[in-house]
Amino acid sequence: MQSYFIGVDIGSLTVKVVLLNNHLEIIGQMKTRAGYSGRDVANRLKEQLLTESGLKEQDVRSTVATGYGRVTFPADREVSEITCQAKGIHHLFPTARTVIDIGGQDSKVIKLLSNGKVADFAMNDKCAAGTGRFLEVMASALEVEWQEIGEIVSSSKNPTKISSFCTVFAESEVISQVSAGTPKSDILAGVCDSVANRVASMTRKIGLEPDIVFTGGVAHNQGVVNALAKQLGYPLLVSQEPVITAALGAALLAREMNKV
């Protein structure tokens, strides 16, 4: 008999849900803005996924929740994003030894052993610099959609230096660059470099070991991907759906919990 497992990742900006069967096939996945109640959004996504797959609540053997809202969601178990991310990435990229995850308000680096176990990790602390939120603030100051950043940056000839580590002060730097008439592409390239700098130094702190996987919402941003690869001196592996890797890890853990 087929059984199903759900991984829910309630992040600061987005909610991700993954539905898995016991052959490790992803039956469905969904993501949307978390809004005010990540828990309600997650429930809605879960129901939607089940309906679309022609499944019922009873078909789900177990659910694991992760992300900032993990404690609010009625799951069988809540597991930290570090463990879930490690699980998801090891499943997709068994050769990964370093995981760089830049999400909405976190950036983290996880060092993996060859068996996928977490050997060490580092996270940003009490500061939004070097996160998705930072990019969003800068994009909004420049009136561009964050999805466009990658493309705009590709035409930059002379990236600006954004020296500040603080999101608030970096925004004023960006604004003064705008007033000085600096091209948007150069300012955005500077913003991407600044995120990459911040995360690269965190990566070096716990020790850089290839293969390196870049995941989280910011991995969609080609500007940061290129800046980070250049900084680290290694190519970065990015999955097709970098946003859902922690939710996938959660679903994989839900399945492991039920291995008979």
Place this chain on the structure above:
Amino acid sequence: MPDAQSTKHNEHAKKRNYRPLVSTKALQKTMGRYYAITNYHRYWGKPLRRPLAWVTSGAPVELLRAFKIHSAYPEQYAAIYSARQATVSLCEVAETAGYSQDLCSYARSNIGGVLRPDLAPLGGMPKPDLLVACNNICGTVLKWYEVLARHFNVPLLVLDTPFLTGELTPQAKEYVLEQLNAMAVDLEKITGRKLNQQSLAEQMRRSAEITSLWKETRQYCQASPSPLNAPDLFIHMAPIVVLRGSQEGINYYRKLEAEVKERVKLGQGAVNNERIRLVWDNIAIWPQLFSFYKLFAEKGACFVTDTYSGGWAADHAPGTPMESLAATYTEVFLNRSPEYRANQLINQIRDYKAHGFVMHSNRSCKPYSLVQEVIRRKVMRETGVPGLMIEADMADPRAYAEEPVRNRVQAFLETFDDLT
């Protein structure tokens, strides 16, 4: 360390499902008496010709005791302020007066308490007759105590202990010894008493005894399950800090040692179902003493030893009392190289069969925290156990972000489970 917290500690212990210590009653009595004596110094100090000194935690109090000087510890009061949730308002007083928020929170809350004693628990500290600062724990104390000296217009005696990149050199020892001799001359002038060598020797003997009792008590935690957890160590270290060289201190640690020994005999652990043994590095997170360590205790993780309260368990150096003081106070671990500190942690992990370690990157305490990342990597490499870094502050709760801390602790503890 803040004993007034100990009743609360026991209540919490029951709720948190870890074992309260019977000795806590004796601790309260011992410390209560010390605070009463200290806070009423103005009534008995002058008639008995016994001045009150404010001293740093690493000051050579045995010498002061030989001159019948009573010592009070701003750092210890600051820990009490913090455990009683008064630090923020006291720090704000100091910050308004112009002291930077980047300054040590013990210094800020102490200065805040000096400026506004009405906001300080215990009514603040009694006024000092002199100040004694030793820079073996940090450089901040020099400027902090200069501020106090100007404010109270009292003498400040400084003991400068050179940082040890390796072992203590004869030159460094001689340099500190000369300062101690000069300090003794100053103290003779201040107190109007002659240095009594016999009394100093007696202080040193009692100080050595209390140190070895504390050391033995801690060593019982090598047992599995460990009879004590970090909050126990932090609370029961109060007498070793303030009553070094006193008979009351010795009496207290005899009781504590007996209880801890009994726990080991009965196989009683401080944490129920201990399954993860950890070592703690840096000063306690006083304002979150219970909620923070509960994150570990509820998952069966016990801090079996630590580098902080272990700082008071170091053996006395040999020699004459003055030579011993010079070497012992210069060789304190915070005055030593990252290599020394890494080895200390490595030995603790081996001796206490620890599965991992947690470092508190303490915003206030730069000498303790600055080199932690280097130490963390070396210790992980050499022991193969994982080490977690938590960013917080020993006293200022504004530097503690609960959710990120919870996140890291959970992820760290999950690495001990077979999840990945």
